[in-house]
Amino acid sequence: MKRLLRADARGAAWALLAATALLAGCGLNRPLARRADAIVAAARPQATDCTREDRCAIDSPYHDLAAQARAGTTADAPVHYVDVIERGEDSLLLRVHLIRAARRSIDIQTFIWADDDAGWLVLEELVAAARRGVRVRVLADQLFSLDDVEWLAHVARAHANLEFRLYNPTFSDAITQPLEFAASVLCCFSRFNQRMHNKLMLVDGEIGIAGGRNYENRYFDWDQEFDYRDRDVLVIGPAAGAEMQASFDRFWAHPRAVPLTRLNDVNRRLVADGGRDPPLQPRSSIDRERIEALRARATDPAYLSGQFVARTLRVGRVDYFSDAPDKAARPDDAALLALTSRISGLLRGAQRRVVFETPYLVLSRRAREVFEELHRRSPAVDVLVSTNSLAATDAFYVYALSYKYKKRYLKRYGFEIHEFKPFPDDAPEFVANYDRLVGGGNSGRYQRYGRAPLVRGGVRLGLHAKSLVIDDRISLIGSHNFDPRSDDYNTESGFIIYDAEVAARVRASIERNAAPGNAWTIARRQRDGLFGRLNNAIADLSTALPLFDLWPFRYASSFDLAPGCEPSRPGSPGFYACHVDVGDFPEVDLPLKTIYTRIVTAFGAGLVGIL
Numbered sequence: 001m002k003r004l005l006r007a008d009a010r011g012a013a014w015a016l017l018a019a020t021a022l023l024a025g026c027g028l029n030r031p032l033a034r035r036a037d038a039i040v041a042a043a044r045p046q047a048t049d050c051t052r053e054d055r056c057a058i059d060s061p062y063h064d065l066a067a068q069a070r071a072g073t074t075a076d077a078p079v080h081y082v083d084v085i086e087r088g089e090d091s092l093l094l095r096v097h098l099i100r101a102a103r104r105s106i107d108i109q110t111f112i113w114a115d116d117d118a119g120w121l122v123l124e125e126l127v128a129a130a131r132r133g134v135r136v137r138v139l140a141d142q143l144f145s146l147d148d149v150e151w152l153a154h155v156a157r158a159h160a161n162l163e164f165r166l167y168n169p170t171f172s173d174a175i176t177q178p179l180e181f182a183a184s185v186l187c188c189f190s191r192f193n194q195r196m197h198n199k200l201m202l203v204d205g206e207i208g209i210a211g212g213r214n215y216e217n218r219y220f221d222w223d224q225e226f227d228y229r230d231r232d233v234l235v236i237g238p239a240a241g242a243e244m245q246a247s248f249d250r251f252w253a254h255p256r257a258v259p260l261t262r263l264n265d266v267n268r269r270l271v272a273d274g275g276r277d278p279p280l281q282p283r284s285s286i287d288r289e290r291i292e293a294l295r296a297r298a299t300d301p302a303y304l305s306g307q308f309v310a311r312t313l314r315v316g317r318v319d320y321f322s323d324a325p326d327k328a329a330r331p332d333d334a335a336l337l338a339l340t341s342r343i344s345g346l347l348r349g350a351q352r353r354v355v356f357e358t359p360y361l362v363l364s365r366r367a368r369e370v371f372e373e374l375h376r377r378s379p380a381v382d383v384l385v386s387t388n389s390l391a392a393t394d395a396f397y398v399y400a401l402s403y404k405y406k407k408r409y410l411k412r413y414g415f416e417i418h419e420f421k422p423f424p425d426d427a428p429e430f431v432a433n434y435d436r437l438v439g440g441g442n443s444g445r446y447q448r449y450g451r452a453p454l455v456r457g458g459v460r461l462g463l464h465a466k467s468l469v470i471d472d473r474i475s476l477i478g479s480h481n482f483d484p485r486s487d488d489y490n491t492e493s494g495f496i497i498y499d500a501e502v503a504a505r506v507r508a509s510i511e512r513n514a515a516p517g518n519a520w521t522i523a524r525r526q527r528d529g530l531f532g533r534l535n536n537a538i539a540d541l542s543t544a545l546p547l548f549d550l551w552p553f554r555y556a557s558s559f560d561l562a563p564g565c566e567p568s569r570p571g572s573p574g575f576y577a578c579h580v581d582v583g584d585f586p587e588v589d590l591p592l593k594t595i596y597t598r599i600v601t602a603f604g605a606g607l608v609g610i611l
Contacts, residue, residue, distance in 0.1 A: 028172045029264050036156075036267035043275055044157045048133040055133040058299055060101035061309045062236060066206050069237040080237030080318040082497060083308060084477070084505050088221035089294070089432035091213055091232045092118060094308065096298040098203045099125045107248045108138045109200040109493070111479070112214035113145040117222055119215045120282045121291050123155070130161035139248070139257055141196040142166040147175050153269040154280040156260040165257045167196040174263045194328035196256075197479050197490035199232075202248060206241035209234050210320070210494050211477055212464050221432045222290070224459065226394070226451065229420070229430050229513060231357075231465035231506075233477050233495050234308075240318045240495070247322035247493065254325040315499040321478065323491035340487050343480065344370050346470055346496070353382040355469040356482075357510045359462065360395065361387040361402040361409070361417070364487040368413070375414040382416070385409070386514040389419035389558065391587035392462040396452050403584070406522060407555035416569055417522040418514035419558060422460040422587055425517030430461065455589045466494075469507045473500050516561035520586060521579065523570035525557045557581050 050056035065081045072079035085091045099106060099122070106129060113119050130136045145166065146152055152174050155164045166174055201209045211232030213219040218227050235241075251257055260266045297303050323339050347354065347370045354374070363371070374381040393399045402409075409415045428434045437459045454460065468476040478494010480486045497503070513519060558581070561567055565578030 028262055029267065032264065032267045032271060033261055036261045036270040039270050039273075039275060040156050040261055043277055044160055045131070046160045048131060048161070050132040054103045055129075057103045057132075057134075058097075058100045059301065060097065061301065061305055062098065062101065062207055063103075065236050065309070065312065066204075069206070073238050078237060078239035078317060080235055080240055080315050081312045082236075082315050082318065082499070082502055083234040083312045084502065084509070085209070085211070085232040085234060086229075086509055087430070087432055088213070088219055088227065088230060090308070091209070091211075091230075092121070092220040092222075093294055093298045094234060095122060095201060095209065096125055096295060097304060098201070098207060098209070099129050100299060102129055102134045102203045104204045105135045105202075106137070107200070107202040107245070107252075108136075109140075109196070109198045109248060109251065110138075110214050111141045111144065111195065111197050111199065112216050113138075113140045114214075114216035115146060115148055115151055115283065116217045117282075117286050117291060118217045118220045119146070120286060121294070122215055127158045127162060130159040134161060136162045137248075137252060138162075138164045139167055139196070139251055140164070142169040142174065142258075143176065143195060149174060149265050149269045151280065152260055152263075152266045153273060154277065156266060156270060157277045163259065165252070165259050166263065167251070167258075168194065168256045169258055169263060172258075172263060173265045174260070175265055193489055195490050196251070196325075197486070198247075198251070198322060198493040199479050200244060200248060200493055202241070202244045205245045206238055207234070207236050208241060208244045208320070210244075210479075212466050212479055219464070221434075221437075222287075224437050226460045226462065227431055227437075228464035229461050230463075231467055231477055231509070233497070234312075235318050235320075235495055235497075236312075237318065240320045243320035243322075247320065251325050251491075256325065313499065313501055315497065315502060317498040319496040319498075320493070321476075321496055322493040325491060327491055328489050339480075339492065340364075340366060342496075343468075343476065343482070346474060346476065347371075347468070348373065350374060350381045350470045352471050353384070354471075355384045355386075355507045355510050357386040357463065357465050357467045357513065358481050358483070359388050359393065359464050359466070360398045360481050360483055361385060362398060362405075362483045363409075364482065364484045366487060367482050371413040371415075375412065380414055383414060384511070384514065385415045385417045386463065386510050386519065387417065387419055388463045389421060389520060389587070390452050390585045391422040391454055392420045392460065394451055394462050394464075403554070410522065410524065410556055410570075418519035419522060420461070420463045420513060420519050422454060422462070423456070423458055424461060424513075424519070426512065426515075427459075427461055431459070434459065452585070453589045454587050456587070463513065465510075465513075467506055467510060469503050469510065472503050472507060474498055475503045475506045477506065516567045520558040520560055520582065521567075521570060522556050523559050523575065523579070524555060525581065526576055554584065557584060558586050560586070 048055075069079045069081055085094065106126065108126075126136050126138065140146070146155075152164070155162070170176065199210055199213060209232050212230045213228075213232050217223040219230055221227050261270070321339050321342065344366050371383060374383065387402070388399065390396060390399050390403075406417070409417060424430065431437070451460070466478060466481050470476075475497045476494065477497070478492060480492040480494060486492050559570075559579040560582050562578050562580050568575050568578060
């Protein structure tokens, strides 16, 4: 035994020594940074190719709306123009249009920036804007953005008007290698676990897009295997514009927003290249025809006016919400929890109905308290929830925790839950050119997202929208998932819109996602008599355990509408006569994923905040 203890002690000492050695080499190499600074200063162009005051921006109907919002706004009565963007390709097209229409500045925050078609297209457009004299600033979270130092070195040299920073790199590197990932968990997990989840694009300080979309094909209907059903909002106006600008500037100035020439791996590449700037080539699989077709539509005034401007709504109050950059660093500071407190306050103000959409139904403690309070009222506030099924989610391990607490959601909070199908009936309308996308089955480069294998192939869809509609009068749309990560760790952002017509549009979209052809309804299983009561008692006991929640016969199941029937809510007469129990994990193939899901259900309760 003593020999084993000595061996364990030696092993721990070697592990500590290895970690110490790794950490010792993880600070900024300042001599290398100075050389990289000099190379960038000498190599990146300063001149612009436009001398006009408007920086040769294209004409845009949104400039007219911005002028009308400025003219109509008073201190007591702001004016904004709002468009809720449901389709991914529409959101990408508007981004390209606004980049080309920018006259002074473009500021972008994002959690993910991929080196695929969408990421390449937007980066090319930003470089072109910088060359015509627009100031361009991009702040991307380090963990999942442009994991290629060649790209980043090229961006660093692209133009003096383009600056790209990465948020919260743990070890002064743009790319986190596996050993560094492990060391981050060991040495500085609280910092490593805090990510910038904000999504914002702000043009000229008054035209902004915020919501759930990152810069990756799957957010814009361009992935051939898996695409998101997401939601953004375009907001035009001086009041919300000032709030967006102030928030971006706070993040940009924060010490965790690190310039590219303060990252060792980027600097090594810059120094290795010397003064040369090798032309950066996109991946061979890039679809140039699709990119050019979108660019053509993005610069077509008639198309823009007919498809987008005509549906834009004139509204009054719109608030942009955003966490502070150092929220997670000071968890006891009440001022830094203002966003969470504000959302809780809006929910507590609900009188009749809340319509709620989240990709990950794992509620934070504060959210649980609010929804339990709403259900205890007389009369109770109705709550409709649209979320992902296991077949549709991009994170089965997170779904497992939602699965664990389904009975609580149905009984204690009174939720009416609908889980999105991977192949919804309305997919051709949800996704641009859906029928022309090539279904890639279950293989591909994005398996890191944790999708479950399905019984059939095709282009799978999953929810990624995060929205609330309260009493058909207030809408909240942004990046906040209403889960522990959003409350306690990540920084989040979005819009709160006080307008009944906008609320009606968002509610209709969520209800469509929850319709029988697009989602399964979650309801109590039909288990009556002694066996049913005994099963529920054992399931309750199992669920209450933080570990070893292994009971396989759960309280709730997924139900599909029977042919020829009209949909009805769970608990209403005739529900079971017109709805078919399709089991816990409909459409999911391979028992292995089911086993994984049940294991996380059993042992993952303590990991809620991390997952």
